[in-house]
Amino acid sequence: VRAKTAELRRALGDVQQSLDARLRAEEEKDAMRRQLANVQKLESIGRLAGAVAHDFNNVLQAILGYSELALGQVPEDHTLRSVIEEIQKSALRSSNLTRQLQAFARRQPMSPQPVDIKASIEGMSSLLCRLLGNDIRLEWVPEPGVGAVLLDPGQIDQVVVNLCINARDALAGSGTIRIEARNVRLSPAEAARIQEIAPGDFIQLTIRDNGPGIPAEIQDRIFDPFFTTKPSDKGTGLGLAIVYAIVRQNGGGIRVESEPGQGAAFHIFLPRCDGEPQADPLPDTLPSPGSHKTILLADDEESVLLTTRHMLEKLGYQVHPVVRPHEALAFLERQADEIDLLLTDVDMPGMSGPELARQMRRRQPDLRCLFMTGHAFDFLGEQAPELAACGCLPKPFTTQVLARHVNEALTKT
Ligand SMILES: Nc1ncnc2c1ncn2[C@@H]1O[C@H](COP(=O)(O)OP(=O)(O)OP(=O)(O)O)[C@@H](O)[C@H]1O
Numbered sequence: 001v002r003a004k005t006a007e008l009r010r011a012l013g014d015v016q017q018s019l020d021a022r023l024r025a026e027e028e029k030d031a032m033r034r035q036l037a038n039v040q041k042l043e044s045i046g047r048l049a050g051a052v053a054h055d056f057n058n059v060l061q062a063i064l065g066y067s068e069l070a071l072g073q074v075p076e077d078h079t080l081r082s083v084i085e086e087i088q089k090s091a092l093r094s095s096n097l098t099r100q101l102q103a104f105a106r107r108q109p110m111s112p113q114p115v116d117i118k119a120s121i122e123g124m125s126s127l128l129c130r131l132l133g134n135d136i137r138l139e140w141v142p143e144p145g146v147g148a149v150l151l152d153p154g155q156i157d158q159v160v161v162n163l164c165i166n167a168r169d170a171l172a173g174s175g176t177i178r179i180e181a182r183n184v185r186l187s188p189a190e191a192a193r194i195q196e197i198a199p200g201d202f203i204q205l206t207i208r209d210n211g212p213g214i215p216a217e218i219q220d221r222i223f224d225p226f227f228t229t230k231p232s233d234k235g236t237g238l239g240l241a242i243v244y245a246i247v248r249q250n251g252g253g254i255r256v257e258s259e260p261g262q263g264a265a266f267h268i269f270l271p272r273c274d275g276e277p278q279a280d281p282l283p284d285t286l287p288s289p290g291s292h293k294t295i296l297l298a299d300d301e302e303s304v305l306l307t308t309r310h311m312l313e314k315l316g317y318q319v320h321p322v323v324r325p326h327e328a329l330a331f332l333e334r335q336a337d338e339i340d341l342l343l344t345d346v347d348m349p350g351m352s353g354p355e356l357a358r359q360m361r362r363r364q365p366d367l368r369c370l371f372m373t374g375h376a377f378d379f380l381g382e383q384a385p386e387l388a389a390c391g392c393l394p395k396p397f398t399t400q401v402l403a404r405h406v407n408e409a410l411t412k413t
């Protein structure tokens with residue numbers, strides 16, 4: 001009996017072991033299935049972002065263009081000026097947000113430059129106040145002499161806006177959000193505790209709220225894409241994933257501090273850079289009044305066509321606008337003199353911008369071309385390698401940015 005019992009026990013042990021192994025395999029399979037589902041979700045979000053952003057950027061271009069038109073007609077001392085300027089600023093901020101979402105979905109490299117943290121947070125304060133509403137107090141406490149960080153300028157907005165919206169949601173109505181910025185030097189030991197970043201000089205940006213805090217059991221999942229505790233019409237769970245991606249992409253790290261009932265604090269560490277923060281490009285590239293160059297402008301979106309034409313004329317160019325690509329070709333047939341630049345949209349019904357450029361170059365081989373697009377990615381390299389040397393102007397743009405690109409396209413050798 002004893003021998004049989006021992007045998008049975010061994011057999012039972014074996015069964016238990018294989019059951020455990022099966023269970024582990026099932027769990028791994030489940031985890032992989034979840035990961036795959038996440039990747040697929042991310043991909044479809046990427047496709048969606050691309051499609052929506054293109055149309056959205058055209059709309060923003062019209063908003064920017066029309067507000068510039070309006071500004072041109074409002075007297076210098078009129079109270080409406082500041083209102084229109086706010087419309088412009090908001091349109092530019094929204095375009096930053098689309099760009100960031102596209103960048104996240106496509107994992108596109110950004111163009112980092114020294115960003116003055118203090119100036120950029122102060123620049124978005126009116127936007128933040130509007131997002132937070134009247135019953136949430138916003139405190140901004142920068143340490144004097146807080147330095148610059150190397151980032152794509154839109155990314156800092158993305159980080160701050162996401163964290164502030166999370167704090168607002170946690171506060172559920174009223175409370176205080178405090179943004180702090182200071183210079184810190186992290187020792188190797190301190191740096192290693194923050195996602196093993198390299199030690200050195202950092203800017204520590206803290207966004208703190210006095211809401212209910214983050215429950216300990218979810219603290220290590222809040223940065224996962226699609227992790228959310230909000231109803232599905234309120235949150236997608238992408239906010240912190242985007243913040244994390246941006247911060248890590250720029251060599252920084254994040255530390256979360258939260259005790260139940262004591263609110264939450266997100267400490268963002270970004271490597272400090274000593275370069276001079278770049279000011280917004282000034283309209284120093286305005287063409288001299290004598291430079292009556294001729295531009296053929298093609299865009300199927302009439303509001304974009306109209307406002308861009310106006311911008312170009314204000315800059316002193318002579319503009320021939322066309323809504324359809326074949327009108328551009330017909331124009332070239334009729335025209336005795338050469339045109340100096342083709343400025344064309346990329347996606348137009350009937351013929352793409354690059355195809356239009358190709359056909360026009362058959363008649364005028366040295367034609368200079370500049371493409372405008374609501375897409376975020378490098379389409380020229382993919383679609384038309386021989387046109388890759390031409391410039392690309394992302395929509396939406398202001399007159400200043402347009403001036404710079406057109407000037408570059410006209411003077412490039
Ligand atoms: N300040 C905070 N206080 C309490 N909980 C927070 C705070 N910030 C984030 N969380 C928790 O982390 C979760 C994930 O945040 P995340 O920003 O990634 O997604 P979301 O806010 O739910 O949705 P989305 O940002 O996509 O609209 C939130 O659902 C919330 O449970």
Ligand SMILES: [Mg+2]
Nearest residue numbers: 162166239240
């Ligand atoms: Mg969020």
